[in-house]
Amino acid sequence: MRPLPVAAALALSLVRGAAAAPPRKEGYGLPFDASADGFRVDELIHFTLLAIAVIFVIVAGMLLFSLVRHRRSHPARYTPGSKTSIGFALGFVALVLLAVDGTLFMHTIVDMRHVFWNFAAAESHPxxxxxxxxxxxxxxxxxxxxxxxxxxxxxxxxxxxxxxxxxxxxxxxxxxxxxxxxxxxxxxxxxxxxxxxxxxxxxxxxxxxxxxxxxxxxxxxxxxxxxxxxxxxxxxxxxxxxxxxxxxxxxxxxxxxxxxxxxxxxxxxxx
Ligand SMILES: [Cu+2]
Incomplete structure (x- = not known):
């Protein structure tokens, strides 16, 4: 059989891909989701990844800022912190706890109750x-x-x-x-x-x-x-x-x- 020209093969694979995307067997990312409710788990995983990425950028940015700003001109000295700095740190922790962990916790409880552990609903289906x-x-x-x-x-x-x-x-x-x-x-x-x-x-x-x-x-x-x-x-x-x-x-x-x-x-x- 004569091999297909690259462009034709690509076009064919695109058409096939559009017709029916076969379950992905390898590569990066989560396994193919073949279920009706798996997206609920995926949403939590993606939310966690996004939250971690945002917090990483903020923290790394602050560290980098301090490094560049103070360089050698800032001799080390101990400070117990001011009310403002302690308040800022506690506020940041509370914000992460509420916005990230709180969201994950609430969604988990709701999904478990209504879907993943809702055996009564599953069993009552005829x-x-x-x-x-x-x-x-x-x-x-x-x-x-x-x-x-x-x-x-x-x-x-x-x-x-x-x-x-x-x-x-x-x-x-x-x-x-x-x-x-x-x-x-x-x-x-x-x-x-x-x-x-x-x-x-x-x-x-x-x-x-x-x-x-x-x-x-x-x-x-x-x-x-x-x-x-x-x-x-x-x-x-x-x-x-x-x-x-x-x-x-x-x-x-x-x-x-x-x-x-x-x-x-x-x-x-x-x-
Ligand atoms: Cu086993």
Whole structure:
């Protein structure tokens, strides 16, 4: 095949880019945000970066000013400070605390309450997808309730390092662990939650962009921690329904009452 001229290749890539921007896999900046609410986290990170940059410029400017202004003509001497200088310092600290930390704190509380920890809203959605995840050294097992809608029954769908969710509806995950503390990290959805032996923890998110995304473990959980990777596949609703029908049929055929390792689920926790 003859190579495309550079200009034509560039034009083609621009057209392709405009049609559908593929999730970014590498480079600088935050991971591609495939979720409906990840922008809330990104806004806080960008606000923090901006605030730090502004404060850095102010402080560095003042230091530079003092350096240049006084140079060698200013012999060092101790001063306890004047009322004005102490007031200025305290005022600056109060301003940073209120404007930066206060803003971050208020937004965090509101976002947690209304979105990231709002399990009541997520669960009340008629099409909400519920998944049980069991973390173990060193993989993620997933469990879907199957046609009866109840977990830990014969028709459950059990997967390994493979979770699939539809786009546009809330997903609620209940998490546990059988050995050590793991942490389910979905960087493309801006959520992360510890999986703790003997407890059931939760996380919720809503996917916005179809694609394949990483499920990573964010707690160092043993020598093969780095291998603990799964794939979260976001599908259009009709393809998710088709996948579910297929794996439910497979699950009915594959059910083995003797296979104790596959029967790790629990009754869905409501609280
Ligand atoms: Cu782990």
């Amino acid at each position: 099409d909400a997808v519920r998944i049980e995840v069991q973390a173990h050294q060193w993989a993620w097992s997933g469990r879907y309730a199957g046609p009866d809608g109840k977990f830990n029954t014969q028709d459950d769908v059990v997967t390994l390092n493979d979770l699939r969710v539809p786009v546009g509806v809330p997903v609620v995950v209940q998490l546990s662990s059988v050995d050590v503390i793991h942490s389910m990290n979905l960087p493309n959805f801006r959520v992360k939650q510890d999986a703790v032996p003997g407890d059931v923890t939760r996380l919720t998110f809503e996917a916005r962009t179809p694609g394949e995304y990483e499920i990573a473990c964010a707690q160092h959980c043993g020598p093969n921690h780095y291998k603990m990777r799964g794939v979260l596949t976001v599908l259009p609703p009709e393809r998710f329904a088709a996948w579910l029908r297929t794996v439910e049929a497979d699950a009915r055929r594959a059910y083995d009452p003797e296979d104790a390792e596959a029967h790790w689920g629990w009754d869905w926790r409501t609280r």
